[in-house]
Amino acid sequence: MxxxxxxxxxxxxxxxxxxxxxxxxxxxxxxxxxxxxxxxxxxxxxxxxxxxxxxxxxxxxxxxxxxxxxxxxxxxxxxxxxxxxxxxxxxxxxxxxxxxxxxxxxxxxxxxxxxxxxxxxxxxxRYAQEVQEWRSRSALPESFIYALAGCANDEFYYGIHAFTMLHGLLGPGIQSVRHLGNSGQDQYEMLWSDGRRGIVSIGATENSHPFYATMITQAGAEFITADSSRxxxxxxxxxxxxxxxxxPSPVQLDTVIETELAAIAARLSKARGGQPVELLSLAPDTTGYDGAAFARTYREQKILSQ
The missing domain is CATH 3.40.50.720 (NAD(P)-binding Rossmann-like Domain)
Structure with a gap:
C-alpha cells in the first residue's frame, strides 16, 4: 500500500x-x-x-x-x-x-x-501479545471474578491504554462506568452486560508505570505487564x-468506539460524584476530554524537553 x-x-x-x-x-x-x-x-x-x-x-x-x-x-x-x-x-x-x-x-x-x-x-x-495470549486461554465468563488494569501519566491520552487493555482482555459489552474515588490515581469500575466487573486506575504518578493488568478467576490470579517494545x-x-x-478487521470499529465511550462515561461519572453512567445514555453533545487543551500542554512539554 x-x-x-x-x-x-x-x-x-x-x-x-x-x-x-x-x-x-x-x-x-x-x-x-x-x-x-x-x-x-x-x-x-x-x-x-x-x-x-x-x-x-x-x-x-x-x-x-x-x-x-x-x-x-x-x-x-x-x-x-x-x-x-x-x-x-x-x-x-x-x-x-x-x-x-x-x-x-x-x-x-x-x-x-x-x-x-x-x-x-x-x-x-488491544493487540499486545500478553493480552492476546490471555484471551486465547481465558476462563469462561462464569469463572471470571474480577480484573484491574492501569497505567501512569494523564487520564486520557495515556489513560485510554488502561481502558483498552482491560477491554481487550474482557471483550466488548460494557454497560456502565462509575468513579470509585482517588487514592493517588482515579479508579473507575466498569460493569459488563453479563455481570463482570473490572477497574482501571489512571492518572499522573511520580514515576512511570508499565501497562499492567491483574486478572482474577476461579482458577487463580494472574498479573500481566505489556512489553512496550513490541x-x-x-x-x-x-x-x-x-x-x-x-x-478481515482484527477488531470491529464499534468495539474501539465502545472503549472510548467508556472513558467519556468515566469522566462524566466523576463529575457527577460517582454516579454510574450508562454508555447508552451518552448524548451526542457529550464532551469528555478537551483535545485542544491537551495539545497545547503536549507541545509545551515537548519544547521544554528539547
Missing part, C-alpha cells in the same frame, strides 16, 4: 515508518499543519530524515495519492476533520489513539463505517492486512 502520515507531533510517526516498511508497504508522503503542534519546517525535515519523498500541502492532495492515511494528531478534536477527506475519497484511515474525546465524533466514525468506509484505530494495547509492531501486524484487503 501507499501510505501517508498526517500530523507529526507525536513519537508514533517516526516509530511506525520502519515497521510499515518492514511489512512491505511504502510511506509516500507526510502532511503536517506546521507552526501548530510542530515547528515550521518540521515536515520537510521529517521527510528528509526518513527518506520520504513528498510533503503534501493539503489533505485532499494526499488523499488522491495514498491508499491509507494514518492520523497521528495529538489533538484528538481534529481527528474527524483530518480523516474526512480520505473517507470522501474512498481511502482507508487509521486514527491513532484516542479516536475522539467527544461522543459526536465517535458517532460520526461509526456512521462512516456503516456507509462502507474502511476505518480502524485506537490503542495498541506494541507498535503487534498493532501494525494486526491492522495492515485488514487495510490491504488481505484479512
Amino acid at each position: 501507499r501510505i501517508g502520515l498526517v500530523d507529526l507531533d507525536t513519537s508514533h510517526p517516526e516509530s511506525f515508518v520502519p515497521i510499515i516498511r518492514s511489512l512491505g508497504h511504502e510511506v509516500i508522503g507526510v502532511y503536517d499543519e506546521g507552526g501548530g503542534k510542530s515547528p515550521p519546517g518540521y515536515a520537510e525535515k521529517f521527510a528528509s530524515d526518513h527518506g520520504i519523498g513528498r510533503v503534501f500541502k493539503s489533505l485532499e492532495e494526499m488523499a488522491g495519492q495514498v491508499d491509507l492515511a494514518f492520523i497521528h494528531s495529538c489533538d484528538w478534536d481534529i481527528h474527524a476533520a483530518r480523516a474526512e477527506p480520505f473517507v470522501r475519497a474512498g481511502k482507508a484511515v487509521f486514527i491513532d489513539k484516542p479516536l475522539a474525546g467527544n461522543v459526536r465524533d465517535l458517532l460520526r466514525f461509526r456512521e462512516w463505517a456503516k456507509r462502507g468506509a474502511v476505518i480502524s484505530g485506537g490503542s495498541a494495547l 506494541l507498535y509492531r503487534t498493532l501494525l501486524e494486526a491492522v495492515l492486512p485488514y487495510f490491504s484487503g488481505e484479512a
